[in-house]
Amino acid sequence: MMANLKKTGIPAELIPLMDDFARLLRERVPHLFHGLYLQGSIALGGYQSMKSDIDFIAVLNQPVLSEDDIASIHAVHEELRMKHPFHLAAEGLYTSLAHLSKTAAADIESFPKLFHGGTRALQSGTIDATSAWILKHHGVAVAGPESSALEITVEWDEIRSQMDYNLNVYWANKAERAELFMDEEWIEFAVLTLARIVHTLEHRDILTKLDAGYLVLEKQPNERRQRVIREAIRIREGTGGSIYGTELERALDVQRFVRQVIAECNAAYRF
Known part of the structure; x- marks a missing residue:
């Protein structure tokens, strides 16, 4: 039924x-x-x-x-x-x-x-x-x-390997193209997806991108990176106007965030 x-x-x-x-x-x-x-x-x-x-x-x-x-x-x-x-x-x-x-x-x-x-x-x-x-x-x-x-066979090492690919192939390529981050959809997608990757690797659990964004924001001591995450959350939730003065400044901050997350995950998880 x-x-x-x-x-x-x-x-x-x-x-x-x-x-x-x-x-x-x-x-x-x-x-x-x-x-x-x-x-x-x-x-x-x-x-x-x-x-x-x-x-x-x-x-x-x-x-x-x-x-x-x-x-x-x-x-x-x-x-x-x-x-x-x-x-x-x-x-x-x-x-x-x-x-x-x-x-x-x-x-x-x-x-x-x-x-x-x-x-x-x-x-x-x-x-x-x-x-x-x-x-x-x-x-x-x-x-x-x-x-x-269902008899689903999936091991944590497979998730880890996929995170490695996402970081070091997909996002490493996108990090070279700052012009992508002039688009709000790309900002939201990049920042919140990377926040989810960070949370996934740290906790061995998978959340929504928005939930992961909030959790990573809570633990983020760097004010510049806090700003990037808050902007991505704002875009996702469709609230208010940009907290940045110019689109170029925002795009460069997002590009820097992507590069930093890739480097930090590589160092922490030995990819």
Whole structure:
């Protein structure tokens, strides 16, 4: 029986979308469907309407999909896109029980991935370590067994390795481009994401970016870095005007913050 969505912690505005999503999967690919789950900000209690992504993971019973199965799944999302405006914020992928337990051979598989409401190139159903961790410990079941009943194999070393990549590949590259931080969306994304990485490494737990921002701010003795974090929180919450005099000054402070966090994490965790 489908979960009563009003009791699962799913925001009320998303219940019609998620109800139809689960129903259509059961109707169109009943031989595949095992469960539908939410992770990300919804699972962590930090969903913000019109800002947060709707991060989902659909779990299937088998690790190899036929072309007909894939076409049926694409049709599900096309119907959802036409009916539900919030589908534009949906982001997620399909995986299998075998992928979650790491017993699948990813090189022979194709699964649909959804990015902001549109299906993209097919790929392996293996999910990244952070998403697997959130699903295992905080996942919200839209339909199917609770996420705690899934045999999800994810070790802390995998999370640590992903943080290393995020810092020393993704953010190290972005740190060389100060012009990115002239954009408020990039400021919020960079500062609060790095705050979450800091908290994750220190506490072995994953919070929303906003919660992590507040916690790192509380322990931050440097006034210049406090200012950067407060500005990112202000942007995320949509309150007031900038606390900076110029956009250039702000961009350079954000760039400095990114570089400093990368260096400090490398020193502390021996990346």
